[in-house]
Amino acid sequence: MNTNNNWELAEAYLAGKLSLQELVELKSRRETDEVFASEFNDNLNLISSLQSNGSQKRFRAMLSDIHKETAATKTRRAIQLPAHFWRTSAVAATVALMTSFISYSIMNSSKKSDANYTTISNTVRAIAVDQNKLKKIVQDSVINKKSPIVPTSDVRRTGTGFALTNDGYFVTAYHVINDGNGEGDSVYIQSNDGIYYKAFVVNYSAESDLAILKVERKNFQFAKNEVPYTLAARKAALGAQIYTVGYPTEDIVYSEGYISARNGYRGNSKQYTMELPAGHGQSGSPVIDAKGNVLGILTAISTPKESNTYAVSTDELLDLIEKMPAGNKMHLPKSNKLSRLSREEQISKMENYTFSVKVYKK
Amino acid sequence: MYSATNNDQQLLRALAKGERVATEQIYKQQFPIINSWLIKNGGSADDAADLFQEAMVVLFSKVQNEDFALTCAIGTYLFSISKHLWYKRLQQQQKGPGRLYDNTEDDGAEVGIAYEEDINVHHEREAHFNQLDTALDQIGEPCRSLLKAYYHKDKSMQEIAADFGYTNPENAKTQKYKCLTRLRKLFYSVQAK
Numbered sequence: 001m002n003t004n005n006n007w008e009l010a011e012a013y014l015a016g017k018l019s020l021q022e023l024v025e026l027k028s029r030r031e032t033d034e035v036f037a038s039e040f041n042d043n044l045n046l047i048s049s050l051q052s053n054g055s056q057k058r059f060r061a062m063l064s065d066i067h068k069e070t071a072a073t074k075t076r077r078a079i080q081l082p083a084h085f086w087r088t089s090a091v092a093a094t095v096a097l098m099t100s101f102i103s104y105s106i107m108n109s110s111k112k113s114d115a116n117y118t119t120i121s122n123t124v125r126a127i128a129v130d131q132n133k134l135k136k137i138v139q140d141s142v143i144n145k146k147s148p149i150v151p152t153s154d155v156r157r158t159g160t161g162f163a164l165t166n167d168g169y170f171v172t173a174y175h176v177i178n179d180g181n182g183e184g185d186s187v188y189i190q191s192n193d194g195i196y197y198k199a200f201v202v203n204y205s206a207e208s209d210l211a212i213l214k215v216e217r218k219n220f221q222f223a224k225n226e227v228p229y230t231l232a233a234r235k236a237a238l239g240a241q242i243y244t245v246g247y248p249t250e251d252i253v254y255s256e257g258y259i260s261a262r263n264g265y266r267g268n269s270k271q272y273t274m275e276l277p278a279g280h281g282q283s284g285s286p287v288i289d290a291k292g293n294v295l296g297i298l299t300a301i302s303t304p305k306e307s308n309t310y311a312v313s314t315d316e317l318l319d320l321i322e323k324m325p326a327g328n329k330m331h332l333p334k335s336n337k338l339s340r341l342s343r344e345e346q347i348s349k350m351e352n353y354t355f356s357v358k359v360y361k362k
Numbered sequence: 363m364y365s366a367t368n369n370d371q372q373l374l375r376a377l378a379k380g381e382r383v384a385t386e387q388i389y390k391q392q393f394p395i396i397n398s399w400l401i402k403n404g405g406s407a408d409d410a411a412d413l414f415q416e417a418m419v420v421l422f423s424k425v426q427n428e429d430f431a432l433t434c435a436i437g438t439y440l441f442s443i444s445k446h447l448w449y450k451r452l453q454q455q456q457k458g459p460g461r462l463y464d465n466t467e468d469d470g471a472e473v474g475i476a477y478e479e480d481i482n483v484h485h486e487r488e489a490h491f492n493q494l495d496t497a498l499d500q501i502g503e504p505c506r507s508l509l510k511a512y513y514h515k516d517k518s519m520q521e522i523a524a525d526f527g528y529t530n531p532e533n534a535k536t537q538k539y540k541c542l543t544r545l546r547k548l549f550y551s552v553q554a555k
Binding site for chain 2: 007008042043046047049050051052053054055056057058059060062063064066067070233234235262269270315327329
């Protein structure tokens, strides 16, 4: 018996596309051929379950979208810092800055112990103080009443992260937050204005090398507006022009390239292979196409050539978001506000939502 | 017994098809009511969004059934379902022993809502869908992505053929049937466990 025919028949039956004669034939076959009937029933059940599960998923997505749109914008409460504390907070900020770092060195992922494949987060050794950032932090703490949190111990690794929602959810590469020996490390992000925020892990997949985190601070927002880019739900075409922004150093760095293979390292279909210059510290950076769609998350480069860069497709990220533990409501932006902007304008918007991720020993 | 007004019936028919305008209308009318009730009863705004959306899904599934009839106003139904979902959740968390839900003094019963049954059916369906998702996750590539693209993301075979690099939709379709055959095996073995 032809299996495909059985499926085709079940599909046509459910869609109501069978003629009267076909229906009569089907009925008599179901009555006389037991093997056929049981297989056909299983097929019917499976297809209709798949269909209703799918339409329910789309309905849920629409609901959270509606909710996001209708939810009233919550007002943020700022705590006024009394004038005589200013100096104290400036000192605190200075101390904070002493623990700010410039980073280098290569880190081989413990999981992918393959000489040709290097994940690109940074392990940090050196300490440097950037006077401008120091000033900025002090100013911010005074003017904006944002009190900087101070990570207290040594930084282990740095990477890059980017916002998924404006209220604090973001994504980075899993190996940035956990290299296999750093269980229980604390994770901070440092926004491009130099402020540290502590974050916690919400969901991750070691297999696809992705982690979703959330900024701990209550009523946190990355910027004034909702995240301006959207996550691509389908894989991009070969040759698509792409760019990325990330933090290989203390400053945000831009680089551009193209998708050079549909699949990733050793044919991994969850990844892209790209011709895109990337260095350590850029793990977790967004890979963006010309229209401002996020296609993937940078995770690794091939060594020693460093000519191939790999990114996990956003498909995987969307899957991970779908499987979020209960109690985490994430309302992804549905509209892309970057599509008509020039590259420079896109980047300047991206800067607000892209930041350095730093992992400290507990 | 109450029967839904014409306006309600129209809304529900549109809801069944997953039409956004109707869904949004119901959302905007009903959510604030449930939100303020829940906040008075120890829940947060996030809880309210959670419960209300769950109740909307219960209603959505219910109206898929063609011979379905709502015996009360949409708002009453959603409110009642949300409330009972909330009591169930409290019970599970053993948060408020004083506020355990009680069948006898329930206003849902007065207007003839079979909320208990609807919620049970909903949970069974969710469990069924979870098994299906589990099987889908185990099936491997490219089947997993292909079936998800077709059934979850509602893509056409043409789009899928283009996305997955098949030379024509017919080839993609053949692959889809192969995947369905694999899924059938997996799914019924997941169910058997």
